[in-house]
Amino acid sequence: DGGITQSPKYLFRKEGQNVTLSCEQNLNHDAMYWYRQDPGQGLRLIYYSQIVNDFQKGDIAEGYSVSREKKESFPLTVTSAQKNPTAFYLCASSIDPPGLVSEAFFGQGTRLTVV
Amino acid sequence: AQKVTQAQTEISVVEKEDVTLDCVYETRDTTYYLFWYKQPPSGELVFLIRRNSFDEQNEISGRYSWNFQKSTSSFNFTITASQVVDSAVYFCALSAEDGNYGQNFVFGPGTRLSVLP
Numbered sequence: 001d002g003g004i005t006q007s008p009k010y011l012f013r014k015e016g017q018n019v020t021l022s023c024e025q026n027l028n029h030d031a032m033y034w035y036r037q038d039p040g041q042g043l044r045l046i047y048y049s050q051i052v053n054d055f056q057k058g059d060i061a062e063g064y065s066v067s068r069e070k071k072e073s074f075p076l077t078v079t080s081a082q083k084n085p086t087a088f089y090l091c092a093s094s095i096d097p098p099g100l101v102s103e104a105f106f107g108q109g110t111r112l113t114v115v
Numbered sequence: 116a117q118k119v120t121q122a123q124t125e126i127s128v129v130e131k132e133d134v135t136l137d138c139v140y141e142t143r144d145t146t147y148y149l150f151w152y153k154q155p156p157s158g159e160l161v162f163l164i165r166r167n168s169f170d171e172q173n174e175i176s177g178r179y180s181w182n183f184q185k186s187t188s189s190f191n192f193t194i195t196a197s198q199v200v201d202s203a204v205y206f207c208a209l210s211a212e213d214g215n216y217g218q219n220f221v222f223g224p225g226t227r228l229s230v231l232p
Binding site (some may be wrong): 040090092105107 | 220
C-alpha cells in the first residue's frame with residue numbers, strides 16, 4: 001500500500017549526540033516536509049523540499065539538517081546544536097505540481113526523547 | 116505572513132452533542148487552500164477536507180460539516196451527534212504559494228476534543 005513510513009517510532013538520544021530520523025514515501029510525491037509538534041503549539045515547519053536535491057528552511061530549522069538525494073527519502077538529522085530536541089516529529093508529503101495545491105499526507109511520527 | 120488561529124484549546128462534550136471547532140486564518144494571498152486534519156492518539160494526521168479560496172460553498176460529509184466564510188476569514192468545523200471515536204486533536208491548516216518555494220502549509224495550534232460516553 002502507498003504511504004509514508006517514519007522510523008523509528010521512538011528514539012532516545014543522549015545529550016551531544018546527532019540522530020537521524022527516517023522518512024520514506026512511495027506515493028511518487030515531489031514535495032516533502034518535516035514538522036515538529038510540541039504540546040499546545042501545533043505543528044511547526046522545520047524543513048521542506050519541493051524536488052530532489054533542493055530543500056528550504058522552515059520556521060525552526062536551527063539545529064536540524066536534511067538531505068533529499070532521492071525522491072522517496074527525506075531524512076532529518078537532529079544535531080547537538082538543537083538545544084531542546086525532545087518532541088514529536090512528523091514527516092509529510094504532497095503532490096504539489098505547479099498550480100495545484102494538494103493535501104499533505106503524514107507519517108505516524110517519531111517521538112524523540114533526550115536522556 | 117500566514118497564520119492560523121484555533122482559539123479553543125480543549126473542548127469536552129457528551130456523546131451525541133453537536134460541537135463546532137473554530138478556525139480563523141490570515142493571509143495576503145488571494146489564492147489559498149484550507150484544510151482540516153484529525154490526529155487520533157496514534158499520532159498520524161488524517162486528512163479530512165480541503166477547500167480553495169474561490170469555493171465558499173459549505174460542505175457536508177456524513178456527521179461532519181464545514182462553514183467557510185471569507186468575510187470573516189473563518190473555516191469552522193462542526194461534528195453532529197458526536198461519538199467517542201471523534202475524540203482527537205483537530206488541526207486547521209492554511210496553504211498558499213510561498214514565493215519561489217512552492218506550497219507551504221501553516222498549521223493552527225490544534226483543538227483537543229474529548230467526547231465523553
